[in-house]
Amino acid sequence: MNWIIWVGAILVLIILFMIFRIGNLVDLVKGKKDEEFSISWNNFNAYLFLGFMFFGLIFFFWYSITYFADYDPPVASIHGKITDDLFWLTMWVTVIAFSIIFMVMFWFTFTYRYDKTRKAEFFADNTKLEILWTVVPAVVLTVLVIQGLVAWSDITSPASKDAVVVEMVGQQFLWTARYPGTKDNELGKHNYKMIDASNEFGLDLSDKNSYDDFKSLELHIPVNKEILMKIRAKDVLHSVFLPHFRVKMDAVPGVQTHFKFTATKTTAQMREELNNPNFNYEMACTEVCGRGHFSMKFPVVVDSEEDYKKWLSSQESWLKQNPEYLKYVPAELKEVAMIKAGIPLDNSATVQTAAIK
Amino acid sequence: MATIDVHHHIETHEHDDHGHEHHHGNFWTNYIFSEDHKVIAKQFLLTGMAWALIGGVLSVLFRLQLGFPEANLSWLKPILGGWLTADGKIDPDFYLALVTMHGTIMVFFVLTAGLSGTFSNFLIPLQIGARDMASGFMNMLSYWFFFLSSVIMFVSLFLSTGPAAGGWVIYPPLSALPQAIPGSGLGMTLWLVSMALFIVSSLLGSINYITTVINLRTVGMSFTKLPLTIWAFFLTAVIGILSFPVLFAAALLLIFDRSFGTSFYLSDIYINGVALPNQGGSPILFQHLFWFLGHPEVYIVLLPALGITSEIIATNSRKPIFGYKAMVGSMLGIAILSFVVWAHHMFVTGMNPFLGSVFTLLTLIIAVPSAVKIFNYVTTLWKGNIRFTPAMLFSIGLVSFFLTGGITGLFLGNSAVDIQLHDTYFVVAHFHLVMGSASFFGMMAGVYHWFPKMFGRMMDEKLGYLHFWLTFIGVYLVFFPMHYIGIAGFPRRYYSWTAFETFSGFADLNMLVSIAAILTLAAQFVFLFNFIYHIFRGKPAPANPWNATTLEWTTPRLPGHGNWPGEIPTVYRWPYDYSKPGSKEDFIPQHIPFSETPESNLPHENDQIKLDLGGAGVGGDKH
Numbered sequence: 001m002n003w004i005i006w007v008g009a010i011l012v013l014i015i016l017f018m019i020f021r022i023g024n025l026v027d028l029v030k031g032k033k034d035e036e037f038s039i040s041w042n043n044f045n046a047y048l049f050l051g052f053m054f055f056g057l058i059f060f061f062w063y064s065i066t067y068f069a070d071y072d073p074p075v076a077s078i079h080g081k082i083t084d085d086l087f088w089l090t091m092w093v094t095v096i097a098f099s100i101i102f103m104v105m106f107w108f109t110f111t112y113r114y115d116k117t118r119k120a121e122f123f124a125d126n127t128k129l130e131i132l133w134t135v136v137p138a139v140v141l142t143v144l145v146i147q148g149l150v151a152w153s154d155i156t157s158p159a160s161k162d163a164v165v166v167e168m169v170g171q172q173f174l175w176t177a178r179y180p181g182t183k184d185n186e187l188g189k190h191n192y193k194m195i196d197a198s199n200e201f202g203l204d205l206s207d208k209n210s211y212d213d214f215k216s217l218e219l220h221i222p223v224n225k226e227i228l229m230k231i232r233a234k235d236v237l238h239s240v241f242l243p244h245f246r247v248k249m250d251a252v253p254g255v256q257t258h259f260k261f262t263a264t265k266t267t268a269q270m271r272e273e274l275n276n277p278n279f280n281y282e283m284a285c286t287e288v289c290g291r292g293h294f295s296m297k298f299p300v301v302v303d304s305e306e307d308y309k310k311w312l313s314s315q316e317s318w319l320k321q322n323p324e325y326l327k328y329v330p331a332e333l334k335e336v337a338m339i340k341a342g343i344p345l346d347n348s349a350t351v352q353t354a355a356i357k
Numbered sequence: 358m359a360t361i362d363v364h365h366h367i368e369t370h371e372h373d374d375h376g377h378e379h380h381h382g383n384f385w386t387n388y389i390f391s392e393d394h395k396v397i398a399k400q401f402l403l404t405g406m407a408w409a410l411i412g413g414v415l416s417v418l419f420r421l422q423l424g425f426p427e428a429n430l431s432w433l434k435p436i437l438g439g440w441l442t443a444d445g446k447i448d449p450d451f452y453l454a455l456v457t458m459h460g461t462i463m464v465f466f467v468l469t470a471g472l473s474g475t476f477s478n479f480l481i482p483l484q485i486g487a488r489d490m491a492s493g494f495m496n497m498l499s500y501w502f503f504f505l506s507s508v509i510m511f512v513s514l515f516l517s518t519g520p521a522a523g524g525w526v527i528y529p530p531l532s533a534l535p536q537a538i539p540g541s542g543l544g545m546t547l548w549l550v551s552m553a554l555f556i557v558s559s560l561l562g563s564i565n566y567i568t569t570v571i572n573l574r575t576v577g578m579s580f581t582k583l584p585l586t587i588w589a590f591f592l593t594a595v596i597g598i599l600s601f602p603v604l605f606a607a608a609l610l611l612i613f614d615r616s617f618g619t620s621f622y623l624s625d626i627y628i629n630g631v632a633l634p635n636q637g638g639s640p641i642l643f644q645h646l647f648w649f650l651g652h653p654e655v656y657i658v659l660l661p662a663l664g665i666t667s668e669i670i671a672t673n674s675r676k677p678i679f680g681y682k683a684m685v686g687s688m689l690g691i692a693i694l695s696f697v698v699w700a701h702h703m704f705v706t707g708m709n710p711f712l713g714s715v716f717t718l719l720t721l722i723i724a725v726p727s728a729v730k731i732f733n734y735v736t737t738l739w740k741g742n743i744r745f746t747p748a749m750l751f752s753i754g755l756v757s758f759f760l761t762g763g764i765t766g767l768f769l770g771n772s773a774v775d776i777q778l779h780d781t782y783f784v785v786a787h788f789h790l791v792m793g794s795a796s797f798f799g800m801m802a803g804v805y806h807w808f809p810k811m812f813g814r815m816m817d818e819k820l821g822y823l824h825f826w827l828t829f830i831g832v833y834l835v836f837f838p839m840h841y842i843g844i845a846g847f848p849r850r851y852y853s854w855t856a857f858e859t860f861s862g863f864a865d866l867n868m869l870v871s872i873a874a875i876l877t878l879a880a881q882f883v884f885l886f887n888f889i890y891h892i893f894r895g896k897p898a899p900a901n902p903w904n905a906t907t908l909e910w911t912t913p914r915l916p917g918h919g920n921w922p923g924e925i926p927t928v929y930r931w932p933y934d935y936s937k938p939g940s941k942e943d944f945i946p947q948h949i950p951f952s953e954t955p956e957s958n959l960p961h962e963n964d965q966i967k968l969d970l971g972g973a974g975v976g977g978d979k980h
Binding site for chain 2: 017020023024037038041042044045046048049052056060067068070071072073080082083086087090091093094097098101102104105108109112113114115118119120121122123124125126129130133134137138141144145148149151152153155156171172192193195197202231234235236237239241243244246247248249250252253254255256257278279280282284285286287288289290291292293294295297
């Protein structure tokens with residue numbers, strides 16, 4: 001079968017070449033080759049540009065107005081609303097500027113197409129015009145820059161003290177979330193040299209704050225509360241991307257990054273609003289990190305205040321799930337560790353013997 | 358293929374100031390290790406075209422995966438072999454290698470070497486009135502370093518572990534750790550070696566361009582009489598000299614990290630069950646160094662294309678370029694500002710947010726000179742007498758892409774808006790239009806415009822029109838829909854989007870993009886045929902086919918080594934005396950003295966005649 005396709009393709013090429021040759025010969029016979037310049041082809045190109053401009057602009061506006069909603073992920077964070085507004089302001093400015101210049105340019109190429117009887121205007125410069133179109137973009141840009149900088153400095157300002165802290169850890173090719181726990185509300189220290197198959201976070205168990213930290217394979221956050229997301233990576237660069245919250249920040253090995261935001265709609269509210277009972281918030285990776293880059297999905301749930309509390313209290317500390325790690329806890333802190341981790345104290349003897357075994 | 362030029366050796370050498378005496382070498386010295394700038398330019402062009410084809414084919418391969426994720430590609434088995442999975446899909450590692458090599462090839466090998474290498478080499482001596490480059494030998498070395506670099510990059514495509522695959526920006530740690538991705542093994546080593554040689558080539562070329570423009574201009578060719586092409590090539594070379602060494606440094610440190618256990622970019626890494634000993638390095642440092650080249654690189658790619666366009670639009674509008682000084686000024690502004698905007702690629706990398714504010718401000722400032730350029734192009738068309746040669750079509754196409762792609766920079770340059778759009782297809786759409794397609798169109802415009810000078814023959818105009826319209830519409834169909842996909846949040850460098858509900862709704866649009874990409878690539882074969890066929894069978898070119906004013910059209914049909922058989926012409930006027938009131942012809946070449954054109958002279962030009970006759974020779978800077 002394959003050779004038929006090849007033969008067919010070669011035949012098509014030969015036919016195309018023959019058409020080209022015949023066209024050339026016909027031109028030659030008509031004496032066209034000596035004619036310096038073909039006015040009909042020139043007009044043809046001018047008309048095509050004009051048609052392209054009209055058709056292109058009409059199609060662009062029609063398609064954008066009709067279908068834009070499909071491409072606009074619903075926004076569910078406070079700063080996301082602000083950056084979306086800024087996006088739309090920029091959109092209006094650029095669409096207006098684009099349309100005007102686009103129309104003017106292709107109108108010119110059409111109107112001023114070659115005409116033997118006309119001579120072009122010797123118009124080499126005009127200071128007033130040039131100042132005008134230096135100043136106008138500069139002013140418009142200033143407006144955009146100022147708004148952008150105000151929003152940016154607000155978004156990147158330090159989080160408030162009572163923000164809910166969550167740590168996102170990226171690795172090839174999955175995310176894990178660590179919560180500071182319910183007892184001390186502080187993330188424990190970590191050290192990448194302590195990472196092993198169970199201790200994925202590299203929890204430093206000499207730090208008291210680490211005992212009640214817990215791991216989650218779903219990001220749960222309360223609605224209408226400031227979230228401070230601390231971000232790090234274990235191996236290569238990753239990037240936290242929460243499209244509905246307009247959040248993006250790289251995860252960098254050796255450097256802690258962070259992003260603060262406030263979700264404004266619970267998952268349930270969003271499902272209702274979109275009329276889509278299957279809607280889920282998602283987190284993706286947006287910094288190329290290897291083979292599985294495209295599959296680093298992490299489910300996100302925005303809970304109401306009560307639901308979040310309920311979920312929080314149902315979580316077990318990491319240490320409770322991995323009691324054998326108690327052996328790494330300094331002896332004088334063992335009791336504190338067990339209390340914080342929620343391990344019943346009377347079990348300690350058995351746990352210790354198990355660890356020793 | 359470069360073998361049909363230089364049939365005509367120089368007949369007379371009365372004023373061969375630069376001592377090029379070896380005109381009768383053998384095949385090797387004439388066509389392979391040639392020191393003639395025109396031959397070297399053709400070498401760059403042909404190598405660049407070969408790379409463009411490879412880069413284009415790679416992009417179609419990954420577009421097949423994105424547009425037709427369910428398709429069985431087993432028929433590609435003879436070419437891709439083990440890079441196809443058992444069910445006939447492209448391997449995800451290979452997908453990343455494809456996007457990486459597509460980027461590297463297009464940015465460096467096609468649009469830097471293929472564009473600057475071709476046209477700076479070809480046009481600088483011809484347009485400023487010089488017999489050759491300041492150093493023909495360095496110029497030859499420049500090509501052969503590029504060739505060597507090309508060979509190494511090409512070889513890396515065939516490694517069993519694949520070529521580099523961490524994105525063309527090769528961010529460590531991914532690029533530093535072979536255990537993170539197979540492409541970071543030997544493929545990455547070859548990438549770094551190849552790029553080091555490439556940088557050597559680029560620097561040798563740039564030093565030559567700058568020296569030649571400063572020192573070898575013919576009598577009367579003051580800086581204010583330089584065609585805008587030369588201004589563009591000159592500034593491009595300056596940018597290259599200042600920024601490429603920084604990439605070299607970045608690559609060198611990466612080589613140390615990869616091979617000698619240093620920790621410039623590595624810290625706190627636990628991978629494949631092992632905690633690496635490296636501590637104290639910062640991956641963000643690499644990004645700063647990379648983008649210190651990476652952003653100016655955008656303008657290294659773009660400025661020559663803009664220069665070529667300025668020349669072609671003025672010539673084919675039969676009008677002076679509007680605002681010559683503003684054009685030079687805006688290029689200068691862009692050249693300077695291009696060095697202080699690099700971190701707008703890094704707003705969400707964890708860099709200090711205050712830096713984000715500074716770079717937002719500087720980035721949006723650079724939009725002003727870019728806007729000025731667009732307005733000046735449009736005004737040049739106004740009341741022109743426009744001839745749509747294929748070169749002119751591609752130049753107008755460039756302005757259209759520069760506008761369409763440039764304007765979305767206002768979104769991305771604004772750090773707050775960039776949070777959502779960063780690393781999505783919106784960025785892909787933006788830079789493919791403003792930098793990729795615009796520069797590619799500049800290159801095509803240049804080929805169509807100077808083909809008669811390069812090969813002494815004419816290309817077929819109708820095939821040129823066909824090539825243009827297919828490519829112009831094709832490029833818009835490929836890249837315009839990407840804005841929508843990007844606004845929807847679809848991230849770059851994704852092998853597949855089906856894992857996410859949020860991104861899975863655009864299969865139809867992705868399919869359209871892929872079909873358009875295949876057609877656009879197919880259209881390039883129209884060009885290839887037109888190009889190769891007419892090198893040999895084209896109609897012999899007249900001396901000045903486009904009625905242009907610049908000096909290259911005063912050379913013989915096929916200029917030999919030394920370019921002008923006799924004396925180099927003296928320059929009396931700026932290069933844009935098109936449709937001057939009073940003049941019979943609608944163009945007056947640069948070498949025509951004002952004393953021969955009393956009917957069209959402006960008052961200050963009449964004064965100039967006295968100076969010229971008085972033997973001052975060098976014209977004043979009246980334009």
